[in-house]
Amino acid sequence: MVTALTDGLSYLSAQSLASLAALFWFTIVFEVPRYTLSFVAAALTGGPKTQSVGEVRTRPRVSVVVAGHNEADSIEKCVRSLLEQSRRPDEIVAVSDGSSDNMPAKLADMKRRGLVDQVHCTDLRAGKSAATNLGVRWSSGDIIINVDCDCSFDRHAFKHVIEPFGDPEIGAVSGNILARNPGASLVATFQAIEYMISISLGKQADALKEEVVCVSGAFGAFRREALDGVGGIDVGGGEDLDLTLRLREAGWRIGFRPDAICYTDVPDTLSGFIKQRFRWERDALRLRYRKHMDIMNPLTPRFSVRELFHELDFIFFHVIAAAMLPFYLLWLFATYGNLAFSILLAAQIGLLVFDGLAFVLAALKTPKADSLRLLPFMPGFSIFNGGFMRFVRLAAYLQEWIFNASDQDNYVPEKVRLVRRW
Amino acid sequence: MAHAQTQQEVVQRKVPAQRVLVAEDNVVTKDLLEMLLTQRGHQVDIVTDGKSALEALQNNSYDVVLMDFHLPELDGLEVAASFRDTNGAKEAPRFVAMTSDMKGLLEHAADCENFDGIMPKPFDLEDVCRVIEGQEMPLSGETPVPVAPVGKDKAAQIPAKSTTPIPSHIQKLGYNFLRWPDDFDGERLSARGLQASLDNRKFDAILVRERASIDDLAQIWTTKSLFSLPVIDLTGALGKRADLDGSKLSTAESDQVTRLVEGFHNRLAKLHDDVLLSDDIGDKLLGHIYLTGCGLKPVYDAQEKGFVCYNAVLPSDVIEQEAKKLVQSEFLSQSFFDRFPQCDRCQSSRFNVREECPDCNSPNIVEQAYLHHFVCAYQGPESDFRQGDDLVCPKCRQELSHFSIDYDKPGSVMVCSTCAHATSEPDVGLLCMDCEAHFDGDTVGATDVFSYALTDRAYAYLETGRALLGRKREAMRFAELPVELIVALNAELKRFSDNNTPFALVDISYRNKSEIDHEHGPRQFDQARDLFLENLDNVLRKEDTIVKGQAYDFALLRETDPQEVRDGLEDIRTNASEVLRLDLGVVMHVYGPEEFS
């Protein structure tokens, strides 16, 4: 193995720049631009206090809507972290979506104790979208913050997430989500790094490009006017991405606040992780190319150049990159035989440098993430993210494309999946 | 009702000084009255015979004359009559007779007309104060005591207006009824009423002939011993409070009256005079329960604030308050009857209980179904969708045409018509119907209602009297003490108020009296008691006084801190009981100067 490695290195060092490019085309085409943008974004935006667009002139009324199904055990902890906010919400609306545990009783009790302002319960599960819509329907805020039951928040998260609404063009602002349980398992650790780099740093880059920042369903703030204008949330899954797309289509800008930090538990088993990602990737694909296909069609009124670029970006860096990887590997092994290992390793080392740089930047941007503890796992993450994740993504895309697999997800109740049109 | 309170009122009220003539030949009574009245700031002249009384009356002018009936030379009656003969009615002082033979006096009613009031002996010092200070006459002079001998047959002959005539089948039973309102004269008792109070055994029942509230009938409980007569309600208005509802009693059922009256009589024969003649409302209530023979039972009554009344003509709150005390002192045992919410502002249990809006407490809330439109994830109350007969989604404008395919109803919501807020769980709220205070269902206080039964301890007390129990049932009452002790106590009280010299009064009772009486005979008990007192005298210092009373004995410890006595009480008791062969069950209780103020 060692000899193979040294052989590989001596081979690589003998190559010209042009032939190196021919060897590493995959990395150069699909990986490098991704990072470059992040670095530029990081360089252009200084410190965590980014995107402070104007002052919020009048104090807006802020409602928090938290909807959950069978969350009796986690709801109080979540609400307590809402009440700990330096900018306390003016109203907390809790919705029990057809829970069969004692969540309704728990909510009634919390209401009696004055922890929440409104409690709404249904007997049949309608799904997260419909449950959140119901909460929004009864809420009274100018700004509606939508949170997940299993999330908890930094003390200043709300203050920061509502700040960008001073800019009247901003229709929604995404909070920054970090993993709460990085030490739970190796998979959890990798995800913690991923959240830090791709969500935290990645969204900053997206925001800079005025690209779609998916306003996460776990922690997002919406201008009521914008939300009502697009009719609220549509059927899930991927309803958060879908809503973001529709808000942008309606002409609203989307903001991102890296310092509005929210923690969530990431899956700590590999199977749990894969299941979650299959769902996410399938939903993303289904939404973009089934529901929102016409955005890319210049002949429809919904067409927009800005969105077209975004969609192409997604197709290129996510879909095609994932699809090309097996071909690249096949080609590499077919052409170079055993040398392919050394080439891949070299590529990985190169990527590691980029990832390391991204990590440092992200760590600087998001001081809250426990980056020092995560540092030793960087090399592992680099392989995990560049290799393994791509296969997961590819498998998910294939499954969705061929089998419409997202129609089987129980994330949305069956009665809704049956009538969902995309 | 609460004795301590009236006592305080009497002491605290500033009254104009009265000129009083006391005609009394008993030395102790004379001293006592002089001390009492002087201390209260009155000007007192004392004479010891009738002749000097008349002289004093002719030479001075008085506001009140307190006169013993049996005076040497001229008796009280003659003095009063003679004074009135010579002076007419003008400027006459108020004549108050003192007698220990109240019944004898009343039987010769005509003799009484020269008196404005009669005071039974031994007297209650508070009564004396009240009479002297003109607040109350125990026996009003306005009614010139027309006490014709009361025959049972004549009892029902004076029908008053708007009163229910006594049904002939009840009259025929030949009982002597005390009638309300006929024999009750507003605030004061009529002579018949007074007679019933003094000798209740001549009467059989109280007959309520006019609609009366419980307050109207308060005299039954404020007058001595009247509580021992069963109440028969001819109006039906008292409901279960009366011992018998006579309003619907048929001729065939008149034996119910007989059974009631006989039952009361039979049990009254066993009721001890301590209880029968007690002024304590707790004692009276116990006595009443004893006489009814059926315990104290609550009955639902929507007219009552507390939603229950009891089988006694007393306000429910008074009954509950007294019964609670009696349970604490183990005279009554309670068993749960029901629990009611209770207004902490006015103690009422009358509430409007309703589901209401958690935000504005309005009960005007309407239930609406939630509709969930599957296709667009809109979820809201049905009214959002209603367009005439159609259901149209407010979000996507589609018509909902097929339940369970297009939409379903995942639950319901209560929408407030007053403030438009919605909730899936309305609050339960209570509105007090008496003071309009509002309470939340989970914060409103509750009160438990019990039925009560007499305990063995109560039976023993009711049949044996206070001797059994010691004095703890009530606060020390001055007037019940032997006169000798009162005089001594008065002197000590004066020293205490003059220069703060403390003293302690020890009250001694014998718990095992009835047991010893029963097993060894009363003589053995008396001997043991005397021996105990002798021992006690040796244990105590020379300057301390031991006074032997009827049921109780007393020790007055001069210049002694009552707390010290309390601390050393156990030693005193054991030392004094040392050589006794019988266990008297000595119970001692220490009173200090504060308890007499």
Ligand SMILES: [Zn+2]
């Ligand atoms: Zn719809």
Ligand SMILES: [Zn+2]
């Ligand atoms: Zn209301």
Ligand SMILES: [Zn+2]
């Ligand atoms: Zn009240």
